[in-house]
Every structure is written in structure tokens, then in C-alpha cells.
Amino acid sequence: MYKGLRVAVVVPAYNEADNLPRTLATIPDYVDHVLVVDDGSADGTAQVAVSHARPGVEVLRHLQNRGVGAAVATGYQRAIALDSDVAVVMAGDGQMDPADLPTLLQPIVDGQADYVKGNRFANREVWRTMPRLRLLGNITLSLLTRLTAGYPRLFDSQCGFTAATRQALLRLDLDGLFPRYGYPNDLLARLWVGGARVLDVPVRTIYGSAWRSGISLTTAIYPVLFVVLRALPWRLWARRRRRDKRVIDPCTSE
Ligand SMILES: Nc1nc2c(ncn2[C@@H]2O[C@H](COP(=O)(O)OP(=O)(O)O)[C@@H](O)[C@H]2O)c(=O)[nH]1
Ligand SMILES: [Mg+2]
Numbered sequence: 001m002y003k004g005l006r007v008a009v010v011v012p013a014y015n016e017a018d019n020l021p022r023t024l025a026t027i028p029d030y031v032d033h034v035l036v037v038d039d040g041s042a043d044g045t046a047q048v049a050v051s052h053a054r055p056g057v058e059v060l061r062h063l064q065n066r067g068v069g070a071a072v073a074t075g076y077q078r079a080i081a082l083d084s085d086v087a088v089v090m091a092g093d094g095q096m097d098p099a100d101l102p103t104l105l106q107p108i109v110d111g112q113a114d115y116v117k118g119n120r121f122a123n124r125e126v127w128r129t130m131p132r133l134r135l136l137g138n139i140t141l142s143l144l145t146r147l148t149a150g151y152p153r154l155f156d157s158q159c160g161f162t163a164a165t166r167q168a169l170l171r172l173d174l175d176g177l178f179p180r181y182g183y184p185n186d187l188l189a190r191l192w193v194g195g196a197r198v199l200d201v202p203v204r205t206i207y208g209s210a211w212r213s214g215i216s217l218t219t220a221i222y223p224v225l226f227v228v229l230r231a232l233p234w235r236l237w238a239r240r241r242r243r244d245k246r247v248i249d250p251c252t253s254e
Pocket of ligand 1 (some may be wrong): 012014015039061065066067068069070090091092093094095160171212213214215
């Protein structure tokens with residue numbers, strides 16, 4: 001429990017057998033559930049997670065690789081089933097600093113936000129630590145996402161270090177979430193349709209010596225750019241549909 005909130009941490013993991021023990025070991029004790037989603041790994045990721053001694057670890061498995069967005073959706077669904085008040089996403093590669101967890105959770109404790117996301121650009125060290133091409137890609141996608149996803153004040157749209165309330169998640173169609181890279185942009189548009197209050201807080205990324213990423217220039221253009229651009233027409237259409245539904249069925253509980 002963190003200040004009265006039952007906290008689940010969702011850990012999407014694809015071939016992270018080497019990094020997972022370190023990632024799990026650093027998750028603070030106040031986290032109630034650690035939901036590792038093995039996304040069809042071929043390197044024993046699930047076995048490493050199962051044998052980890054930390055209490056509260058649960059391993060969910062995709063038998064085939066479905067993508068990081070699908071892994072996060074699987075974790076969210078389990079967090080809801082476990083009655084968690086908040087679901088945090090922390091990648092299995094150990095790039096997210098657990099010291100930032102309270103920063104993500106506090107606005108939810110204070111009732112200020114329904115979804116809190118990290119903004120690595122609020123920390124000056126990002127200019128030193130983030131690889132150049134990534135800086136450029138992240139800035140471009142963040143500016144575009146400001147225009148398309150409905151939250152013009154947010155930055156660092158690609159940051160996957162986030163905390164979502166149970167209520168915000170219950171208003172989303174998690175099965176429809178974009179399954180691969182690009183899911184954070186899709187999620188923002190979906191949150192906007194659900195009327196969620198979204199806040200940026202400063203976080204940092206750890207780029208260790210063995211740092212690698214599945215993102216390349218091609219995956220950044222398709223699917224991420226595609227999802228970013230789609231967000232604008234999609235969310236306007238989805239909001240209209242939601243309104244129409246309310247008019248037709250005034251008894252709907254949405
Ligand atoms: N590359 C990749 N990562 C996945 C997938 N499914 C889950 N993940 C996990 O998602 C997290 C973020 O992926 P990563 O490639 O490091 O993205 P980046 O940190 O934004 O560069 C890692 O913990 C991965 O293990 C997948 O299909 N591909
Ligand atoms: Mg990573």
C-alpha cells in the first residue's frame with residue numbers, strides 16, 4: 001500500500017531474462033502486486049520471474065509475442081481483477097528508476113490526476129544521457145502528439161513510466177489498445193475520450209552500458225507515427241459515438 005492506495009506494478013517483458021532480476025529486486029516493498037507479463041519470450045524470462053523471491057510477483061504469459069502495448073493491456077486487466085487502486089507500468093529492462101515511483105503516485109493520492117506520466121525532458125540530464133536520434137524522435141513525436149491526442153500541455157509522449165487509476169482504466173477498451181510501440185499515444189487519445197485528467201511529472205531513464213531497445217527508425221515511423229496521426233480523427237469520432245450512444249440510451253451508466 002502507498003498512502004492508502006493498493007498499488008500494482010505491470011512489468012512488460014520480452015526477452016528480459018538478464019535484466020528482470022535487477023528490475024524486480026528494486027521495486028519497493030509498498031508495491032502490493034508485481035505483474036510480470038512475459039510477451040512470448042524465447043530466453044526463459046517467465047522462469048526467471050517465477051523463481052524470483054519477491055512476494056507479490058505474478059507471471060502472466062503471452063504464448064506468442066504480441067507487442068508491448070498488448071503486454072501492458074494484459075497487466076492492466078489483471079491489476080483491475082486484483083482490485084488495485086493504481087497500476088504503474090515499469091519496463092522489464094530496468095530503465096525506469098523506482099525512486100521516481102512516489103512522484104508518479106502522489107498526484108493520484110492528492111486526487112489531482114487520473115493518469116500520471118513521466119516526462120524525462122523535465123530533467124536536464126536527458127540531454128546528456130538520451131541518444132541523439134532518440135532525442136530528435138521523441139521531441140518530434142511529443143509535439144505531434146500534443147496536436148493529435150487532446151492534451152496540448154503534455155510532453156514526452158513516448159515515456160512508458162506511468163501510473164493509472166482503476167477508474168481511468170475501467171473507462172478504456174483495453175482490448176482495443178494498440179498492441180505495439182505507439183500504444184502510449186493511443187492510450188492518451190483513449191484517456192481523452194474518457195475525460196481523464198492527465199499530468200506530467202519529472203522522471204529519469206537509466207541508460208546502462210548494456211542498453212538496447214526494440215525501437216528502430218522503421219518502427220518509429222510505422223507504427224508510431226501512424227498511431228500519432230490517427231489519434232486526432234479517431235478520438236473525435238470516438239467522442240461523438242459516445243455522445244450519440246448517450247442520447248439514444250439515456251439510462252446508460254457510462
Ligand atoms: N522490443 C519489445 N519489447 C517488448 C515487447 N513486448 C514487451 N516488451 C517490453 O517493453 C519494454 C519496453 O521496450 P523497449 O524496447 O525497451 O522500449 P524503449 O525503452 O522505449 O526503447 C521492455 O521491458 C520490453 O521487454 C515486444 O514485443 N518488443
Ligand atoms: Mg527500454
